Amino acid sequence: MSNSDPSIFELGESEALKRAIAHFKPGSHTLIPSGDDAAVIRSGGRYVVTTDTMVQDRDFLLKFSSPENLGYKAVATNLSDVVAMGAKPTSLVVALVVPKTTSVSFLENFARGLQSGIDELFPGCEVVGGDLASGTEIVIAVTAHGELDQEPVLRSGAKVGDLVVVAGTLGKAAAGLSLLLAPDHTLAASYPELVEVQLAPKPPLALGLELAGIANSMLDLSDGLSTDAARIAKASDVSIRLNSSALIGYEAVLELAAQSMTARGFEAAERDWVLHGGEDHSFLATVPAGTLLPKGCKVIGEVVSKSAEPVYLDDTPLIAKGWDSISS
Amino acid sequence: MSNSDPSIFELGESEALKRAIAHFKPGSHTLIPSGDDAAVIRSGGRYVVTTDTMVQDRDFLLKFSSPENLGYKAVATNLSDVVAMGAKPTSLVVALVVPKTTSVSFLENFARGLQSGIDELFPGCEVVGGDLASGTEIVIAVTAHGELDQEPVLRSGAKVGDLVVVAGTLGKAAAGLSLLLAPDHTLAASYPELVEVQLAPKPPLALGLELAGIANSMLDLSDGLSTDAARIAKASDVSIRLNSSALIGYEAVLELAAQSMTARGFEAAERDWVLHGGEDHSFLATVPAGTLLPKGCKVIGEVVSKSAEPVYLDDTPLIAKGWDSISS
Numbered sequence: 001m002s003n004s005d006p007s008i009f010e011l012g013e014s015e016a017l018k019r020a021i022a023h024f025k026p027g028s029h030t031l032i033p034s035g036d037d038a039a040v041i042r043s044g045g046r047y048v049v050t051t052d053t054m055v056q057d058r059d060f061l062l063k064f065s066s067p068e069n070l071g072y073k074a075v076a077t078n079l080s081d082v083v084a085m086g087a088k089p090t091s092l093v094v095a096l097v098v099p100k101t102t103s104v105s106f107l108e109n110f111a112r113g114l115q116s117g118i119d120e121l122f123p124g125c126e127v128v129g130g131d132l133a134s135g136t137e138i139v140i141a142v143t144a145h146g147e148l149d150q151e152p153v154l155r156s157g158a159k160v161g162d163l164v165v166v167a168g169t170l171g172k173a174a175a176g177l178s179l180l181l182a183p184d185h186t187l188a189a190s191y192p193e194l195v196e197v198q199l200a201p202k203p204p205l206a207l208g209l210e211l212a213g214i215a216n217s218m219l220d221l222s223d224g225l226s227t228d229a230a231r232i233a234k235a236s237d238v239s240i241r242l243n244s245s246a247l248i249g250y251e252a253v254l255e256l257a258a259q260s261m262t263a264r265g266f267e268a269a270e271r272d273w274v275l276h277g278g279e280d281h282s283f284l285a286t287v288p289a290g291t292l293l294p295k296g297c298k299v300i301g302e303v304v305s306k307s308a309e310p311v312y313l314d315d316t317p318l319i320a321k322g323w324d325s326i327s328s
Numbered sequence: 329m330s331n332s333d334p335s336i337f338e339l340g341e342s343e344a345l346k347r348a349i350a351h352f353k354p355g356s357h358t359l360i361p362s363g364d365d366a367a368v369i370r371s372g373g374r375y376v377v378t379t380d381t382m383v384q385d386r387d388f389l390l391k392f393s394s395p396e397n398l399g400y401k402a403v404a405t406n407l408s409d410v411v412a413m414g415a416k417p418t419s420l421v422v423a424l425v426v427p428k429t430t431s432v433s434f435l436e437n438f439a440r441g442l443q444s445g446i447d448e449l450f451p452g453c454e455v456v457g458g459d460l461a462s463g464t465e466i467v468i469a470v471t472a473h474g475e476l477d478q479e480p481v482l483r484s485g486a487k488v489g490d491l492v493v494v495a496g497t498l499g500k501a502a503a504g505l506s507l508l509l510a511p512d513h514t515l516a517a518s519y520p521e522l523v524e525v526q527l528a529p530k531p532p533l534a535l536g537l538e539l540a541g542i543a544n545s546m547l548d549l550s551d552g553l554s555t556d557a558a559r560i561a562k563a564s565d566v567s568i569r570l571n572s573s574a575l576i577g578y579e580a581v582l583e584l585a586a587q588s589m590t591a592r593g594f595e596a597a598e599r600d601w602v603l604h605g606g607e608d609h610s611f612l613a614t615v616p617a618g619t620l621l622p623k624g625c626k627v628i629g630e631v632v633s634k635s636a637e638p639v640y641l642d643d644t645p646l647i648a649k650g651w652d653s654i655s656s
Contacts, residue, residue, distance in 0.1 A: 031374060031480075032376075032480055032482070036413065036480075036482050036483055036484075036547070037378060037409040037410075037412040037413050037483075037547055037548055038376040038377055038378035038409050038410055038412075038413045038415070038472075038474070039376065039377050039378070040374055040375070040376050040413070040476065040480050041374065041375055041376070041377060042373070042374055043371045043373060043374065043375055044373070045370070045371060045372070045373060046359060046368055046369065046370055046371060047368070047369055047371055047375065048366040048367065048368050048369070049366055049367050049369060049419065049421055049456060049457060049471075049473065050365060050366035050367070050421070050457060051421040051422075051423050051457055051458060051459050051469075051471060052423075052459055053423045053425060053459045053461040053469070054461075055425055055461050055462065055463040056463075058461065058462055058463060059461070081365040081366050082365075082366055084365040084366075085364065085365050085366045085368070087366070091377065093377055093378070093379040093471055094379075095379050095380075095381045095423070095469035095471075097381060097383055097467055097469075128377060129377060129378060129379055130379060131379050131380055131381045131469070133381040133382075133383050133386065133387070133467075134383065134386055135383040135384075135386060135465055135467060136464060136465055137463055137464055137465070139425055139461075139463060139467045139469070141379075141381070141423035141425075141459070141467070141469035143377075143379060143421055143423075143471035144366075145377065146366070148368065152359075152360055152364075152368050154360065154364050155364055155365075156364075219364070219365055220365055
């Protein structure tokens with residue numbers, strides 16, 4: 001390791017932390033920032049809280065994800081959960097476990113990724129605290145907070161007759177992961193946009209908040225359409241009927257990538273990515289029929305009375321396949 | 329592994345989680361509990377947030393700490409940070425990384441430990457969410473929230489003339505760790521109360537809140553008196569003068585344990601434990617002279633004008649020794 005990029009161990013934890021923290025910008029909701037026993041956040045009387053963990057070699061591989069990617073993705077996955085409740089993201093705390101030999105530049109670039117995720121996805125949100133610990137593998141545990149200006153939007157609110165609506169990409173993150181994992185490295189290089197959605201997803205948070213304003217139920221698509229639609233159906237005691245014709249557009253943008261993979265002998269199907277692929281962190285909502293939808297939302301089905309299965313694709317039961325990231 | 333205690337992998341993560349969550353009691357501040365994208369918490373307009381991480385073989389050893397201990401300690405360390413700000417603990421989210429081979433009973437006992445920590449230390453607080461992930465070593469990352477009914481008490485508020493006050497144990501956690509780490513296992517068995525403070529500390533949270541109500545500055549003693557007193561002194565631009573005679577009582581209860589250790593050839597000094605030992609998670613505060621102190625608080629020094637060193641023991645500079653738990 002060169003002197004110009006010392007390890008956290010060489011530089012000392014508190015100096016390394018200072019360099020990382022220098023990349024964070026103050027937000028608009030913090031009364032007392034990080035540095036004392038706890039941060040103090042302004043709230044309008046109610047706030048939401050959610051936590052999500054990423055573990056090295058389970059949820060990400062260092063050969064694919066840069067430290068910036070990891071920071072960015074940690075922001076995206078947590079803020080999409082906040083927005084899926086109908087809340088505006090206000091603050092994050094970040095617990096990071098890294099080996100002591102980790103370079104200070106890794107820590108700084110991770111912090112840069114956190115801040116650029118905030119800047120691009122929801123400016124004004126802020127990293128208000130964190131904890132740096134040492135371990136054998138990297139663990140990133142983020143807790144995010146948001147403030148509610150409306151009633152929270154739950155999974156259990158879907159009503160028969162609602163339209164099923166998506167905001168954001170569908171299947172791109174899974175396609176990106178398949179491309180990355182293929183032994184032929186030219187594949188990932190050929191579809192950088194899909195790889196980018198896997199490594200640093202960009203959930204449309206502002207659009208998600210608009211959608212939350214009119215939705216009866218909503219969640220963020222972390223585990224795939226089939227799994228997450230079933231969650232809404234079960235929680236709401238209804239069934240969901242997806243229209244295959246409405247999914248053609250999502251499939252079309254993945255078709256070339258799937259063809260490139262199968263041409264090289266790898267298993268790939270654009271429909272599987274769209275139906276079962278996770279980690280887009282897009283929004284799935286149900287809204288009353290006749291509601292004016294914000295631009296960028298797409299109707300992909302409807303809520304029907306509860307029948308034998310929670311989710312149907314046209315008239316066929318759509319069995320949920322669990323999404324397990326790279327550890328599957 | 330017997331069938332009566334399956335692993336998380338054997339039982340399935342969602343069923344294992346259900347069994348763990350069954351040990352949690354609802355609290356009084358939660359509007360929407362765990363189970364959706366995020367929990368919703370009531371707040372009086374401001375809340376505090378803090379996070380703390382425990383890593384296997386760095387912050388705890390499974391040969392000493394039971395899963396109940398780990399849950400209990402995770403609650404104690406985080407709630408003491410909340411209280412040290414002058415806030416009432418309301419909620420916790422828990423990110424837990426464990427190997428997939430971990431038994432479901434470990435998970436359940438960890439959850440029991442979290443709940444008994446809450447029950448004993450601050451009833452009404454609640455686990456409102458979490459995340460279970462798999463990894464090679466155990467990582468426990470807790471984020472805790474509290475509500476402020478008063479102005480936050482910062483490290484930077486100490487005033488010349490303030491009395492320096494402690495609420496809680498001093499040195500017992502460090503003594504307990506020394507006893508545990510000694511190769512002679514009869515030592516730890518002889519001083520169960522000290523070992524208990526190390527494995528499952530019981531910070532006096534209600535007393536801490538009373539103290540916060542009158543304190544100019546305050547923090548929780550996680551890294552040792554010498555280190556934490558220096559933090560207040562530096563943040564407040566003052567010096568702190570500790571009275572050795574006021575520490576005699578803390579030393580006295582550790583004297584026998586230190587003698588037992590030295591008699592068996594191990595290095596141990598009760599004064600070192602009191603001055604430099606961390607993890608008691610007691611409270612160190614400064615209060616205006618003449619203030620009526622709540623019962624259970626002890627004056628151990630005073631705040632003086634800034635001089636060459638941040639902390640003095642009587643007239644001698646007290647150099648902070650960093651506390652690094654078992655990884656030191």
